[in-house]
Structures are given as structure tokens and as C-alpha cells.
Ligand code: HEC
């Protein structure tokens with residue numbers, strides 16, 4: 001009778017432990033310590049059955065045990081199809097194979113896929129799409145090769161920020177991702193294979209690994225944040241001192257702010273109902289890119305008077321600027337664009353972006369300056385509308401204007417002929433006469449290539465949020481902002497679906 005019970009218990013244990021093992025059930029009796037995992041129970045059951053049963057059942061139990069044992073050993077083997085094993089060498093005779101290993105790392109240990117897409121049709125997110133990175137990398141930074149650019153992107157991602165993106169990419173050689181040099185080499189081969197050629201040349205790491213921790217930890221999901229924590233960020237980073245949101249108190253109300261000037265700003269109570277999250281994110285990371293009409297700041301000099309205030313409106317001929325006196329009284333000034341004073345242009349790059357709308361420039365071989373409205377520009381030329389015609393002027397072949405300031409603050413302006421402060425003399429044509437100056441007597445030198453009128457509008461919003469906010473703070477802040485739909489003043493505390501909203 002006792003024997004029968006043992007036989008039946010043995011059989012039941014074998015069946016139950018086998019099912020539990022296959023179903024990856026927690027260990028029994030103490031799951032948290034992984035005490036006696038089901039594989040051990042199963043082994044015990046097989047042994048018991050082999051002892052207590054009649055010969056045929058012994059044989060059956062033994063066979064099941066052997067089959068299971070082989071499956072168990074096979075399960076212990078590292079799965080070579082994912083990149084979870086340690087990489088010991090790369091076979092550069094097979095660059096495609098290396099790129100494939102890199103792809104595995106991209107999707108697993110590297111956690112790159114948590115942020116980056118490899119699909120041009122994917123919605124534009126917080127991180128650049130890398131479908132054509134092999135082709136793009138070569139032209140990202142002048143003078144920096146494709147491989148070098150990718151090396152820097154992975155080791156020091158903050159060095160060359162892709163315009164329009166925040167400083168959120170982790171240094172992937174460090175904790176928590178902790179890729180080894182070989183793994184990074186493989187990832188670079190994979191990135192180069194996306195639209196470019198794989199360059200197998202070895203490189204030296206531009207970093208010092210000596211004090212970097214190397215344990216891998218899973219990253220927090222990027223696109224999820226907590227609304228309540230985001231509300232704290234909104235208050236702590238002082239967004240609330242300029243922006244009103246229904247139901248959010250400003251603890252510093254009335255105090256003086258030392259970090260920035262508090263200004264009138266749009267209320268954000270329904271900002272998520274009006275804008276896409278991408279726009280909202282950009283407002284925080286790149287505040288000067290798009291400015292809400294009527295809120296931008298300008299500083300201009302017109303007929304010698306400096307106006308520092310808010311740009312109220314603008315048309316083809318004039319602008320209206322509102323200034324605020326120390327006692328708080330506000331005045332609106334209407335200023336004709338042609339009355340704005342010309343100022344020296346010391347750097348001819350990105351003129352339109354800097355707000356220049358007219359230019360006066362003298363080509364190297366000529367004595368007559370060209371003066372007119374800037375209609376277009378590229379890296380080497382600027383297109384100027386003079387009367388009814390347009391003229392394309394080189395940015396490199398221009399006559400330089402030089403202003404020398406001596407120690408008595410006397411300024412001499414002339415056309416530069418030769419010499420800099422580091423030479424024995426500076427020669428300029430002043431009022432048609434060539435003159436020589438001793439750099440020793442000169443306090444400051446300003447070299448200008450042209451003159452122009454400029455209207456540069458900037459957002460009053462501080463532009464250091466990308467540096468101030470951690471990835472987590474920003475995710476939480478965006479979660480909070482995404483909850484501002486103006487629906488009710490009662491706060492929701494669920495974080496469900498926030499990720500989807502943000503990735504729109
Ligand atoms: C937490 C999100 C995040 C993770 C994880 C991440 N990146 Fe990035 N990555 C970014 C962001 C944001 C940028 C753009 C800003 C910049 O240049 O740093 C970027 C930029 C890049 C660029 C430059 C792209 C260009 O168009 O010039 C490359 C290359 C790149 N990442 C590769 C990787 C690889 C490979 C991994 C994984 C090993 C990775 N990233 C992991 C967020 C991330």
C-alpha cells in the first residue's frame with residue numbers, strides 16, 4: 001500500500017515538475033532564492049520512479065530522463081543568434097558578417113533601438129532615424145570622415161549634436177550600456193552598411209576606460225514619464241514663473257528671479273490639445289526656432305537709439321517694438337526697417353539665420369560696394385537684390401573693412417591691405433590714403449567683411465533647458481505637458497499611453 005502511494009506520488013511529481021519546468025514556473029518552495037528549481041524536482045522524480053516501479057516503467061522513466069537531460073544541456077548553451085555572449089574577435093575578412101553582429105548588438109545590448117528607428121517612414125521622434133546614416137555620416141561635420149564621425153557619435157554623443165535634438169544619447173561605452181570596443185566596432189560596421197561602405201580600419205578609443213564601470217543595466221524606457229513627477233519638474237525648473245497652468249501654484253510668486261527675466265508667456269493649460277508633442281518638445285529644446293508672434297525679443301539700433309523690447313508686429317516696411325521702462329511703463333515704437341542702423345558683419349556665414357536682411361559688401365576687385373536686400377545665400381555666396389536686379393556675390397572674395405581701436409579709444413576705419421595684430425605692421429587705406437599702423441599701439445581690432453541691417457528675434461525662454469534637464473526629467477515633464485488638454489483642472493495621475501502620445 002505504502003509502495004503504491006510512493007509510485008503514484010513519483011509519477012505525479014514527474015508530470016507536474018516537467019510541466020512546471022517547461023512553463024518556466026518559479027522555483028518551489030522558496031521562489032525568491034531560486035531554491036530547488038523544477039529541473040531538480042524533475043530529476044528527483046525520475047530517480048524515484050526508476051527505483052520504485054516495475055522494469056518497463058523504470059526504462060520509460062530512464063528514457064524520459066535522458067531525453068530531458070539533453071534538452072536541458074542544450075538550453076544552457078548561450079544562444080549564438082543574439083549578441084548576448086562576449087565578443088572576442090571580429091572577422092574582418094567578412095565585413096557583412098561583422099555588420100550583422102553589429103545589428104544584433106544594436107537591437108539588444110546596445111539598446112540603440114530603444115531610441116533610434118531604421119525606417120524613414122517612422123514618425124519623427126526624439127532621436128534621429130538611422131536608415132541612411134552610412135551615407136549621411138561623411139557629410140555631417142566638415143573635415144570629419146564617416147568613420148570618425150560615427151566613433152565620436154558613440155563615444156562622445158554630445159560633441160556633435162544633430163541639430164534639433166537634445167543631449168539625451170548615453171555614452172554607450174559607459175554604464176548602463178557598457179559596450180566593449182569590439183562591440184562598438186561591430187555597431188559602426190552595421191551603421192556604415194546603412195547606405196555606405198564598411199571601413200575595417202582599426203581605431204583607438206577616444207576615451208579612457210580605466211574608471212568606467214562595465215555592468216550592463218537596462219535603460220528606463222525613454223518615452224514614458226510620470227505626470228506627477230513632471231509637474232514637479234515644471235515647478236522646480238521655474239517654467240511656472242512665466243507660464244500659467246490651471247491648478248498649478250507658483251511657490252515663488254512675487255519673488256525676484258535671479259536666473260532670467262520673468263516675462264508674459266502663453267498659458268499652457270491646454271497646450272497638448274493645440275500642439276503635437278514634437279512641437280512642444282522643440283519649444284523647450286530649441287526655443288528660438290519657432291517663436292509665437294508677439295512674444296519674441298529684439299534689440300535694434302535705429303538712428304542711434306537702442307530699442308530693447310518685445311516685437312509686437314512686423315510687415316514689409318516697419319516693425320512695432322514694445323519697450324518697458326524701469327518703472328514698468330510700456331511704450332510702443334513704430335520703426336521703419338530702413339531706419340535700422342547698419343552694423344559691421346564680422347562673419348559672413350548664415351546671414352539670414354542671424355537676422356540680416358540687407359547687406360553692403362564690396363567684391364575684392366571692385367571699388368563700388370553692392371548694397372541691397374539679401375534674398376538668398378549658401379556657404380560661399382550671398383544673393384543681393386539691388387533695385388530690380390539680383391547679384392550673386394562671393395563671400396570669400398570681398399574687401400575687408402578693419403577698425404583699429406587704440407588705447408585712447410580712438411577708432412580708425414579703413415580698407416584692410418595687409419597685416420594682423422601678430423605682424424609687425426597693419427596696412428590700411430584710410431580715406432583713399434594707404435597708412436601703416438603699429439599693432440603695439442592698438443588695443444583692439446575688428447575685421448568686418450560687410451555691413452548690414454539686422455533684425456534678430458529670440459525667444460525670452462531660457463535656452464539652457466537641454467543642459468539642465470536630465471533624460472528622465474524631460475520625459476516626466478513631457479508626460480505632464482501631454483496631460484494639459486484643458487479638459488479639467490483636476491489632475492489625472494495615470495501614466496498609461498503617455499509613451500504613445502509623446503512619440504507622435
Ligand atoms: C536614450 C536614447 C538614445 C540611445 C539609447 C542611443 N541614442 Fe543615438 N542618438 C540619440 C539622440 C537624441 C541623438 C541626436 C543627438 C546627438 O547627436 O547626440 C543621437 C545621435 C546618434 C547618432 C548620430 C546620428 C546623425 O544623424 O548624425 C548616431 C550614429 C547614433 N546616435 C547611434 C547610436 C547607437 C549605435 C546607439 C546604441 C549603441 C545609440 N545611438 C543609442 C539618442 C539615443
Ligand code: HEC
Pocket residue numbers: 234237238239240241242243260261262263264265266268271280283284287288290291292295296459460461462465477
Ligand atoms: C522666462 C520666461 C519663460 C520660462 C522660464 C519658460 N518659458 Fe516657455 N515660453 C516663454 C515665452 C515668452 C514663450 C512664447 C514665445 C516662444 O514661442 O518662444 C514660450 C513658449 C513656450 C511653449 C510654446 C507655447 C506655444 O503656445 O507656442 C512651450 C510648450 C513652453 N514655452 C514650455 C515651457 C516649459 C516646459 C518651461 C520650463 C522647462 C518653460 N516654457 C519656461 C517664456 C518662458
